[in-house]
Amino acid sequence: MKITANDLLAILRRFNVANADNLPRHIDQIKNSNPNPINQLVRFRFNRQHYFVLIDDTAEDRENYIMEQIFTAKSDARGVIFENPTSELTTYGLPFKGKDIYLFQQVSDSQRLDSLLAKRYPETSRSTWQKYIKSGNISVNGTPAKSARQLVTEADEIAVNLPEATDYSDKELPILYLDDNVIVVNKPSGVLTHSKGALNDEFTVADFFRRYTTVGLETNRPGIVHRLDRDTSGVIIGARTPEAFELLKKQFSQHLAKKTYLAIVDGTPQPPTAKIDIPIGRNPSAPSTFRPDPNGKPAQTIYQTLATRRNLSTIKLCPQTGRTHQLRVHLRHLHTPIHGDRVYGRSADRLYLHAYKLEITTQPGKRQTFIAPLPSEFIKLFPELDDEPNL
Known part of the structure; x- marks a missing residue:
């Protein structure tokens, strides 16, 4: 039996849901199904509410049976079966074109658009959906969504049009x-360790690791066990297997990985060699930055000045902890910010911070040391660094 928008409008009027002012164009999203060979179920939307019409001569007003048929189309449907308004008894069925019909209205509470999307697609985080909404990739009832806080219901037609992932197969x-266990690369300055979010459209270390790992392929950080700031260059290690991932991750979290950095700073640290033991906390006036904070997290850095020239010094840094921006904050505290640090100092052609050496256990019983050669910009300012075989 073919059911049209005109038919559905007539049914709604029979149940006193629609009136003479309503038109067939107010009905859309019509979907037909056959829960059983003997019946027909029509799902549709009217005035932003979802309805079901069951055409079934065998239902005989049995509520459980009617709901079983509706559950075949939507297993979590909840709402109300309309009573027959023409009957003095409590019945549900109405005759229509020689068949018994039943009308069910789906009831759904309004909720935020980002919350609904996160429930429908749990593999994608709510914060990621917020970014997709902001970028115009989500539309509601044919109109681009304006805000993640926009209220919607299950009856709204929500379209998701995500951008295609950029192909970075030619990037090295x-x-x-x-x-077989790890991969170690020399990250250039300016390259992100991993994407900051779903819409980050630039090549990252994680994109490169994706070709070599089986870990975290469903995330934006496959193989990543630690990170370097975008502007920091140097050694970064990735895991190729789940076993290596757990081993490496544990060492970084327990400060068992030994890291050595080289930096060029503005001025000369005093004293020339020392251990900085100053806790670090987030800066409330600039939440993306950090500052010395007696109530912050413990942070220790050992440093040694290697050479000084033209109000610049090159120093070796051995962080004992791994706080975000630790080296940059500690050196700023000494009034010798890293040369080119646009956040904690002054801009230059680059940030002169390089992860030079990493000592770590790559598999049980195997301790290895990896060295990333100094960038040419460092050698240009301090040529003697080129003659140092192992700083």
Whole structure:
């Protein structure tokens, strides 16, 4: 039996849901199904509410049976079966074109658009959906969504049009070491360790690791066990297997990985060699930055001044902890910010911070050391660094 928008409008009027002012164009999203060979179920939307019409001569007003048929189209449907308004008894069925029909209205509470999307697609975080909404990738009832806080219901037609992932297969990074367990690369300054969000459209270390790992392929950070700031260059290690991931991650979290950095700073640290033991906390006036904070997290850095020239010094840094921006904040505290630090100092052609050496256990019983050669910009300012075999 073919059911049209005209038919559905007539049914709604029979149940006193629609009136003479309503038109067939007020009905859309019509979907037909056959829960059983002997019946027909029509799902549709009217005035932003979802309805079901069951055409079934065998239902005989049995509520459980009627709901079983509706559940075949939507297993979590909840709402109300309309009573027959023409009967003095409590009945549900109405005759229509020689068949018994039943009308069910789906009831759904309004909720935020980002919350609904996160429930429908739990593999994608709510914050990611917020970014998709902001970028115009989500529309509601044919109109681009304006806000993640927009209230919607299950009856709204929500379309998701996500951008295609960029192909970075032609992008390369310098590989320092590769075996069955780990990959080690020399990250250039300016390259992100991993994407900051779903819509980050630039090549990252994680994109490169994706070709070599089986870990975290469903995320935006496959193989990543630690990170370097975008503007920091140098050694970064990735895991190729779940076992290596757990081993490496544990060492970084327990400060068992030994890291050595080289930096060029503005001025000369005093004293020339020392251990900085100053807790670090987030800066409330600039939440993306950090500052010395007696109530912050413990942070220790050992440093040694290697050379000084033209109000610049090159120093070796051995962080004992791994706080975000730790080296940059500690050196700023000494009034010798890292040269080119546009956040904690002054801009230059680059941030002169390089992750030079990493000592870590790559598999049980195997401790290895990886070195990333100093960038040419460092050698240009301090040529003697080129003659140092192992800083």
